[in-house]
Amino acid sequence: MTAFAARMGDVRWTAPRSVGIFGITLGVIAVWLALPPLTARTELLPIAIGIVAISAGIWAWSRDERRIGGGAAMAGFLGIALGIAANQSSVANLDQVVVWSALLAATLRYATPLTYAAIGGLYCERAGVINVALEGMLLTGAYFGIFGAIETHSWAGKWAWVCGILLACLAGMAMAAIHAIWAIHFKVDQIISGTAINFLAVGITGYLFINRYGDTGTPGNVPDYGIPDVHLSFMSDWYFLGPIFGQLNLMIWLSFVLLIGTYIFVFRTPYGLRLRSVGEHPRAADTVGISVYKIRYIAVIASGAIAAMGGAYLSLGFVHSFNENMTAGTGFIGLAALVFGKWRPFPTYAAALLFGFSSALADRLPTAYGNQWGTLFQALPYMLTLIAVAGVIGRSIGPAAAGRPYVKQ
Amino acid sequence: MSDDRGENVELASSQDDVSQLGGTLGPAPSTQFASRFDGFTGIIAPVLTTILAFLVGGLVVALTGKNPIKVYHAVWNGTGLNWFFHVGSYSARVPFTTAHMWFPWDTASIAAQNLQQTLLITTPIILTGLAVAFPFRCGLFNIGGQGQYLVGTIFAVWLGTSFSGLNPFLHVMLVLIIGALAGAAYAGIAGILKATVGAHEVITTIMLNWIAVWVGAYLFGQGGPLQGSQPSIPISNDIVDAAKLPVFWGLKLLQGLSIGIFIAIAMLVVYWIVINRTTLGYEVRAVGFNPESARYSGISVARNYFLAMAIAGGFAGLGGALDITGWEYRIGENDIHASNIGFIGLAAALLGRNTALGVGLASLLFGALINGTSGRQLDPSIFRPDLAGNLTTIIQGLVILFVGLNLGGALIWLRRRFSS
């Protein structure tokens, strides 16, 4: 805490960097003011605030903080655009769509598979192995999770979801093992082996799904033994937080634990230190006696297990069914969140929340505005990532040795 | 002299200059990867890879209680490739005329119709395959073929439905060219980002893929700006007849084969010519093999990254335009979500080792596989088509998995090890 306070004291509030961050904040405020509950009905407000944001961005850019400056200018433009859009719409529609408690609850739900995928990817990439197969591992977990639960339902009763999650983890680890062997032992290009896993996951889960449940789909009683929600009855009457946190799925709470646990593990334990050393400078780690291969294998297989858990949540805890290729790119959004969050747990979660929010919004938009806007908004997470990778983040700031197979001399 | 990987400096200067030829399972960063795929191991590796992939696929089938041989046989019959084996004496209609001439194969048989379908599917695969192959030669991994293809289809439908009364030749040319340019511009975004800020093309192209999917779904979905005249169905209008490609084999009503296949084959030739006979291809290959040496010779690496991506997008976009003008004639929200031609092209390019002939043959293989396993061809009592579709995906995944192993190289290495 004291370190944080000390850093806050160190911040130079007029430095270009701070001005840039201020600009980004202004861009967000520009939109927020036009939305319920404040619903300021004047277009001048977002325009004015947006212009200040853009100027802050330009000023930061000119002072060599290019990325943050660019981000601020972008936020300014978006703020103006969305603010005007909000003003164009009727208040009734806005009220229908922007129900913050429901939106935030949905955000948490959408963000969770992303979180599991991203955290899984964190371990893998921090060890130096690129993982574009998060999508495949997520999907694998989704199928094997629900499959395990359905098949064991008869003797496990309402605890079937535990078996489901276990099976999902095993399946995810198996897929990850292929990626690990190909990338570490055969030293194949890691993006290629990751892409292969994605194809295999779609094909295998689809095949097994149709083979087993083809004509009827997954049974309708899955909610009986799916991953349960955690009811916090003491919260049920709380004004704002009640609807959001009162009835979250177990996996969502677990994801918080996972985040904190990951932070502690990676940044506060010796094992985490060695993990990071292997990803940054494997030769240096080797010269102090660390087994690079062993750590990489463990990291990749662990990532498979974690990502698969996210998939199990998706099928067993969220939609309570399975469909072919149901993850539809979620794994890649998770990877994007990881890059956006610079491979650190909490910023990654913030990115996952951002993406989850856009999905939640896209879900609610059709109720007032018609289907097509919901569809268009689905492209938002990908646009944000593109902008992030291109401008705000810049070149590779990931683990320095990621993607390069290690050859022991 | 200084080696920034921390390796022993003296070692580098005292070793003999035996350089690393392909054929060992050595480390493979993406530029060395490009050099592997240059005919060192010829045809052995793709054939081995394919056989291995089908074997493992057959294993999957067997493990779920079905007879793989029966399944593969049924698939084979559906591909239409068996058409070539029934030689006889028939009378065929010369395309675009009413005259008839002697032809050794029956052009109206069932097998013929199957073959038409196979070739129809092969057409876009060739182009999305080229969209992967070309940048690969430059050391770039373009996974964005799907998005670039979709952009091509979107512009094709838009232009095909927006004008009427144009001269057919002009209209078709307009659609094809704009479709290709749109794809090129779309891929160019990733190219510029790579060339300027060094953004990794894998992430950017994957993002662009999904953006294209959702924007396309929006455009043609219910309430979308390009939705057709039937408000309850999320499909565009048909393109006007003038914008459709002429069908030369089979009946247009029954989805006969358009001349698009020839355009695709022509693109294979263009690819070959550009890569092997132009200064652009020379630069692209140099950058793909060794960006450092290329830079030392004054070649602009950034410019080639951009051009490689743009040309790739052009191929993919053209593929989309060919599909629309050749047989689809319209596009719907569901089609956009279901489409995966871009990824099949990826597998085809990898299997075909990024050469013109290889991509062509691999595209034919996948086109045949997809057709043979489709609902249209496969007898559900032998094997459900949706199962078969997933089997195809598994085989594609296996192909990509085994391709990375460089099986041909492994074979050579094994031979060397055990003969000395």
Next chain:
Amino acid sequence: MAEAPLLELRGITKRFPGVLANDKVDFDLRSGEVHALLGENGAGKSTLMNILYGLYTPDDGEILLRGKPIELGSTRAAIEEGIGMVHQHFMLIPVMTVAENIVLATEPRYRGVLLDYDAARKRVRELSERYGLLVDPDANVGRITVGQQQRVEILKALFRGAEILILDEPTAVLTPQEAQELFEILRSLKSQGKSIIFISHKLNEVLEIADRVTTLRRGVVVDTVPAEGATEESLARMMVGREVLLRVDKAPPHMGEPLLQVENLTVIDDRGLEAVRDLSLTVRGGEILGIAGVDANGQSELIDAIAGLRPVKAGKITVGGHDVTHARAKATLDAGLGHIPEDRHRRGLVLPFTLSENLALHAYRKPPMSLRGFLNLRAMLSRARRLLKEFDVRGGQPTTPAAALSGGNQQKVVLAREIDGDPAVLIAAQPTRGLDVGAIEFVHRRLIEQRDAGRAILLVSLELEEILSLSDRILVIYEGRIVGEFPTTATEEELGFAMTGGTRDEAAA
């Protein structure tokens, strides 16, 4: 005083493909001494020490520690035996702190699971004070100076209980002042009972810090002498030897116009430091200017800047009358520069390309090699055939991939390509590195030939023999500056002296 040595290497032999790096080397280290290992680049010093640190296994010979033979199959084993090494290229992780780097793999624990950062910091500070190696445990390694990074590396070894410290060319990356600080540290370590092996080729430093000096030449031990009583001249003689120099017969130069002019050039290297400082030189047509110097004294950056591959911070470069100071590679090549890069695999050739394609790496843009964007393969092939014959390249046809050729022939291809471009100025960087005698002779003859044809040739080499044999004038570069100009009749000792900073000290004195 005959005391049993702490460490003994007996008869160590190590072979690499094509080269005998260590040939029956005997070496011993006494407790509490600083023993310098001296030799030119390629003499076998690093190989010997890598064997001692467990990175290589010797083909023959044995290692004895305190009289008992030991097996050093891995770095872990070496660390356990108390041997620590500070490599020339640091094995540090830039994004981590000093403390994290030092305790890596031997981290102090808190409650068994967590990393005890406070304990780590404390121990680092303790060690740091004990040995006089002042570092900030919380500093980010990527942001501290090179001198401080080196201290971290030494601490790393000491943290693991090293009694024997190997330092590989430690002053190569230090400023003179930092080098003095390092010597203070070494003396302190010595007084605390540590034994140090100090690899270097800088004669003045060796004399300053070492107790004994062992000289290696071409993998063989020349002699081991006490530092007391040795002089820089005597050491230089041992290091360089009295072999017959391969002098090429050459006519006196026929000087023309200045074709390459470098004025007050300052260039920044990858680390952000000045690699070339206010350097000026001129090369006339018809002369070979040789630049002698120890590796990493700015030669690479100088060449990169001239060739347009690296931005110039200050100064001016003129090639053939054209100002190419801020021109990129292509424009500079077009202005009349030929460049034989120092690494023919990584920078000179595209190995999977055929010989014909490699030969066309500059010429492909213009007719007759290409026309309106289309390559004229026939023209490329016939040009290739001509050049391969002219330069006597063996081992392949124009359609053979360059990777299939031997090193010597590959270098001939690079030469052929550059010379055929008819450059006004030709830069040759380490042109005979890794080549056999026949190829070396060939390259030398060609360079003289081009000199006589009126080109200006800038030769940069680490081999003094080569410089002396080919150059008409010799400049010595040291720490980014020209510290001496010598005629072709200079001796190796004179050059060696300047190369190790001698003349600079003289000038200062």
